[in-house]
Amino acid sequence: MLSKLLLYMLSYFGVMAVGPALFLLAVFVFKVNADNLFVQHPFGVCLTIALYMSFVILMFFCLQDVFIVFKPAPGTSPVSGAELINRLEKTFNSSTEGKKLFDFMKSNNKVVVTWSSSIDYFQLTSGGSTSKKRVIVLTIDEKKHNVFFIMKDKDWQWNLSKNFFEMSLNYSTGISAELSTEYRPAIAFSEDGGLKVDMKKLTYDSNELWLPIQSTALSSGWTLRGGMLPIFYHRILLALLFALIVFFLLYPLMRGSTHSKEAPGKTAPPAKTESRDVQFDVVAHLEKNMSYITTENIQFELEQLMKTQKNLVNQHTKSVFAVYAKNYFLRKDLKPDFESKIRIFAKENEINGLKQH
Numbered sequence: 001m002l003s004k005l006l007l008y009m010l011s012y013f014g015v016m017a018v019g020p021a022l023f024l025l026a027v028f029v030f031k032v033n034a035d036n037l038f039v040q041h042p043f044g045v046c047l048t049i050a051l052y053m054s055f056v057i058l059m060f061f062c063l064q065d066v067f068i069v070f071k072p073a074p075g076t077s078p079v080s081g082a083e084l085i086n087r088l089e090k091t092f093n094s095s096t097e098g099k100k101l102f103d104f105m106k107s108n109n110k111v112v113v114t115w116s117s118s119i120d121y122f123q124l125t126s127g128g129s130t131s132k133k134r135v136i137v138l139t140i141d142e143k144k145h146n147v148f149f150i151m152k153d154k155d156w157q158w159n160l161s162k163n164f165f166e167m168s169l170n171y172s173t174g175i176s177a178e179l180s181t182e183y184r185p186a187i188a189f190s191e192d193g194g195l196k197v198d199m200k201k202l203t204y205d206s207n208e209l210w211l212p213i214q215s216t217a218l219s220s221g222w223t224l225r226g227g228m229l230p231i232f233y234h235r236i237l238l239a240l241l242f243a244l245i246v247f248f249l250l251y252p253l254m255r256g257s258t259h260s261k262e263a264p265g266k267t268a269p270p271a272k273t274e275s276r277d278v279q280f281d282v283v284a285h286l287e288k289n290m291s292y293i294t295t296e297n298i299q300f301e302l303e304q305l306m307k308t309q310k311n312l313v314n315q316h317t318k319s320v321f322a323v324y325a326k327n328y329f330l331r332k333d334l335k336p337d338f339e340s341k342i343r344i345f346a347k348e349n350e351i352n353g354l355k356q357h
Helices: 004-027 034-038 042-062 081-092 204-221 232-256 271-294 294-306 316-329 336-350
Strands: 101-105 110-123 126-143 146-159 165-174 181-190 195-205 223-226
Touching: 004 042, 034 042, 081 101, 081 110, 081 126, 081 181, 081 204, 081 223, 081 316, 101 232, 110 195, 110 204, 126 181, 165 223, 195 204, 204 223, 294 316, 294 336, 316 336
Parallel strands: 110 181, 146 223
Antiparallel strands: 101 110, 110 126, 126 146, 146 165, 181 195
């Protein structure tokens, strides 16, 4: 179980890393201008992120179909579902020293196996209790001879002393492997009436609950599979719902932080004036500080601007391009072939005044 869980988690982390890795590759290798991308295509960027996140959610469940699978030996004939349940019941109804270690419950095609234990301790001025419950729920698929399993854990404890009281309750569900041991010293009375310290221990090993199920199912010719949301269309619905949530959270934020074109007829004149003032300030700032920018960096910015689609080249883009271009022409280390590309782009997009500075 542990090795399969490790492979599952590593593969899932790999899926999560694909998106950021492709983005970094585009920025650092293919020199994609991330700022322009976010400004010019906020809808497309948000939609891509949302769909990628939905893919990550979907793969969280689909990868279990690849890694969390335990198959019987080839040639093992499967028994009936009723016989499998009877074998499981015999396995877990056995007792040790007259005490049952597990509780077994069956209902139609469901089987629930439970391990639980608790310790109570008293320390004169304080006391408390610690409880653990571990449950495996099995769903029997008679047609395909599959057993889907899911694990549920609940930890509960409380502590009380003259100075404080605390309580905690933790609940989880999924697929896990666990080995835990807890010790609690307690004051107890000895046979002669004196006091003694009794060290109480609560221990749990998930293999003690899992291995009997695995052995019984596989020897009966059945396949064990992870049961986290096994129905495919349920996974699709959850992934799409998550995509919608991500999109409607991101898009207003990204839309509000860009300088994209405003919708005609919906923008008041003062807002337009404010937008022009901001653009003018950017251009003025560039002109003032252009002497501190290297020729290589100017060429890089011009290359990114020349990648802009013609229908998206607005007046602000033209103004910024003109500042960079005029200063590039003054540099001694400019490249003549790149200078020609600049003038061609300027002519195609009606950017004037490049000969003046």
